[in-house]
Amino acid sequence: MSMSKRSSRSPSSTRAPGSGTAIPPSLSTGARLAVPLYKEVKRLMLETVSAGEWPPASAIPAEKALAARFGVAMGTLRKAVDELVAENILVRQQGRGTFVARHDRERMMFHFFHIVGADGSKETPTVQMLAFQRGKADADEADHLGVAAGEPLFRIVNVLSLVGVPIIVDHIAIVQARFSGLTAARFRDRPNTIYHLYQSAFGITVLRTAERLRAVSADADAAGVLGVRTGAPLLQIRRTALSFNDQPVEYRCSLVNTAAHEYFSDLAKAG
Amino acid sequence: MSMSKRSSRSPSSTRAPGSGTAIPPSLSTGARLAVPLYKEVKRLMLETVSAGEWPPASAIPAEKALAARFGVAMGTLRKAVDELVAENILVRQQGRGTFVARHDRERMMFHFFHIVGADGSKETPTVQMLAFQRGKADADEADHLGVAAGEPLFRIVNVLSLVGVPIIVDHIAIVQARFSGLTAARFRDRPNTIYHLYQSAFGITVLRTAERLRAVSADADAAGVLGVRTGAPLLQIRRTALSFNDQPVEYRCSLVNTAAHEYFSDLAKAG
DNA sequence: TCAATTAAGTGATATAGATGAGTTGAGTCA
DNA sequence: TGACTCAACTCATCTATATCACTTAATTGA
Numbered sequence: 001m002s003m004s005k006r007s008s009r010s011p012s013s014t015r016a017p018g019s020g021t022a023i024p025p026s027l028s029t030g031a032r033l034a035v036p037l038y039k040e041v042k043r044l045m046l047e048t049v050s051a052g053e054w055p056p057a058s059a060i061p062a063e064k065a066l067a068a069r070f071g072v073a074m075g076t077l078r079k080a081v082d083e084l085v086a087e088n089i090l091v092r093q094q095g096r097g098t099f100v101a102r103h104d105r106e107r108m109m110f111h112f113f114h115i116v117g118a119d120g121s122k123e124t125p126t127v128q129m130l131a132f133q134r135g136k137a138d139a140d141e142a143d144h145l146g147v148a149a150g151e152p153l154f155r156i157v158n159v160l161s162l163v164g165v166p167i168i169v170d171h172i173a174i175v176q177a178r179f180s181g182l183t184a185a186r187f188r189d190r191p192n193t194i195y196h197l198y199q200s201a202f203g204i205t206v207l208r209t210a211e212r213l214r215a216v217s218a219d220a221d222a223a224g225v226l227g228v229r230t231g232a233p234l235l236q237i238r239r240t241a242l243s244f245n246d247q248p249v250e251y252r253c254s255l256v257n258t259a260a261h262e263y264f265s266d267l268a269k270a271g
Numbered sequence: 272m273s274m275s276k277r278s279s280r281s282p283s284s285t286r287a288p289g290s291g292t293a294i295p296p297s298l299s300t301g302a303r304l305a306v307p308l309y310k311e312v313k314r315l316m317l318e319t320v321s322a323g324e325w326p327p328a329s330a331i332p333a334e335k336a337l338a339a340r341f342g343v344a345m346g347t348l349r350k351a352v353d354e355l356v357a358e359n360i361l362v363r364q365q366g367r368g369t370f371v372a373r374h375d376r377e378r379m380m381f382h383f384f385h386i387v388g389a390d391g392s393k394e395t396p397t398v399q400m401l402a403f404q405r406g407k408a409d410a411d412e413a414d415h416l417g418v419a420a421g422e423p424l425f426r427i428v429n430v431l432s433l434v435g436v437p438i439i440v441d442h443i444a445i446v447q448a449r450f451s452g453l454t455a456a457r458f459r460d461r462p463n464t465i466y467h468l469y470q471s472a473f474g475i476t477v478l479r480t481a482e483r484l485r486a487v488s489a490d491a492d493a494a495g496v497l498g499v500r501t502g503a504p505l506l507q508i509r510r511t512a513l514s515f516n517d518q519p520v521e522y523r524c525s526l527v528n529t530a531a532h533e534y535f536s537d538l539a540k541a542g
Numbered sequence: 543t544c545a546a547t548t549a550a551g552t553g554a555t556a557t558a559g560a561t562g563a564g565t566t567g568a569g570t571c572a
Numbered sequence: 573t574g575a576c577t578c579a580a581c582t583c584a585t586c587t588a589t590a591t592c593a594c595t596t597a598a599t600t601g602a
Contacts, residue, residue: 309586367596
């Protein structure tokens with residue numbers, strides 16, 4: 001017979017809708033002709049994660065069950081999961097199951113903290129909050145956060161110290177509307193990393209970052225905090241943190257004293 | 272019958288060597304018990320590429336033919352190719368074939384040149400060679416190049432200009448023994464990028480780089496070349512370029528005037 | 543001659559099933 | 573009780589096959 005298996009997704013399929021083994025509504029409604037089935041499955045799984053049906057650190061259903069749920073073969077389901085694992089959204093453990101990525105301390109440090117000792121050693125920074133204020137987005141902030149200028153923001157200033165020495169000054173900007181209820185105390189007294197707070201308290205998951213670096217001269221403020229002379233060279237890092245659909249979450253400008261530390265960029269796996 | 276399909280790779284296989292459909296020697300000799308078949312296939316393909324049987328830009332045999340050559344199913348062969356494609360060693364083109372990655376200009380720029388305009392625009396730099404000298408590796412260079420201190424090196428100094436303005440000073444160090452026959456003229460008059468020269472003339476392929484960044488003050492030399500005042504903040508990039516087995520190829524120290532440009536690091540796909 | 547069609551090649555997607563390996567917990571037996 | 577076995581579950585790997593989409597070159601036909 002000439003009816004292909006893929007054409008079962010097509011509106012022009014000869015199979016009567018609802019006949020025989022029914023197509024799950026999740027796929028028959030959202031399916032399009034041009035996109036591969038596994039991409040569609042991936043998209044549905046992403047939606048399920050970001051909708052909260054599978055919260056972080058929880059196990060998702062077994063591959064067999066998922067394949068049945070989405071009405072696809074296990075190989076197709078597996079390909080979708082493969083990509084989600086490659087994007088650090090899911091984590092597989094043989095014999096145990098597949099889990100939604102958790103943002104524990106080690107993971108965060110490894111993924112988003114790129115400052116290492118001059119010898120390449122990784123240290124865990126200690127954080128001190130200098131300021132927590134409300135303000136309105138300027139053009140630059142609005143652009144990077146995907147909102148209109150004037151949008152109400154939280155602005156936080158942190159100092160990060162490595163082995164007791166202040167090395168980094170962070171200026172963080174986030175949209176108030178996305179973090180309603182946030183207070184200085186909640187931010188300061190978080191039990192884990194900042195991105196973990198975003199996820200656990202506001203359901204906002206940071207998946208990746210885009211960073212732009214340049215060398216600048218220390219102004220009086222930064223010089224005072226970092227204990228360098230005014231005009232000393234500092235590494236400026238402007239980071240945009242992004243969530244699921246490249247939705248901007250946070251705009252952060254860091255100044256780093258790189259006298260004894262470095263920014264490490266390993267492009268091993270990157271495109 | 273209890274003989275699994277995988278056990279056909281095992282020395283304890285019940286299949287007599289050379290009987291029936293022979294196992295290609297490439298797999299029957301190199302196979303081990305613990306590693307997945309597709310990893311083994313991937314390793315063999317990598318060897319074939321680095322041995323020169325499939326030169327850069329050439330098409331490798333069709334998937335079906337390769338599956339037959341390595342004695343595995345197409346799905347397994349495909350998984351091996353998948354990883355090689357993900358690591359930018361192979362490039363697939365539907366309908367045409369699979370090719371060994373070429374180091375053409377656009378590709379190189381995209382992968383290894385991370386300096387963009389302040390607005391994110393990508394420009395192609397023009398290069399001018401300032402020096403081409405021979406020397407002996409100091410401790411730092413020896414460490415990053417994986418050789419002993421005192422190893423004879425080539426040292427090249429380049430100036431890269433964007434839209435006519437000198438922006439970057441590159442200090443490049445490579446091991447003479449790995450680039451025997453290299454002359455200043457060959458280096459200067461290369462028709463393409465430096466990494467393309469490494470590949471086309473010396474068979475050395477740069478696959479990835481590790482970069483360490485810091486902010487420094489311009490010394491008199493750099494200040495003169497880049498047209499900034501002595502002491503101005505510059506972005507220092509120390510790059511190690513690596514080949515197939517993380518073999519160091521080149522050690523490069525760049526100084527960048529980031530007044531109007533930035534270093535862009537997109538960690539979209541990276542682990 | 544030259545444009546359109548066709549056929550054969552390629553990789554891309556999808557299915558279905560079998561086997562292997564690691565994990566967990568219920569049940570068994572001393 | 574407590575150590576052990578074992579079954580049932582998970583993901584991991586591998587095979588085999590089929591169809592679709594894209595590219596290229598040969599063939600056809602005006």
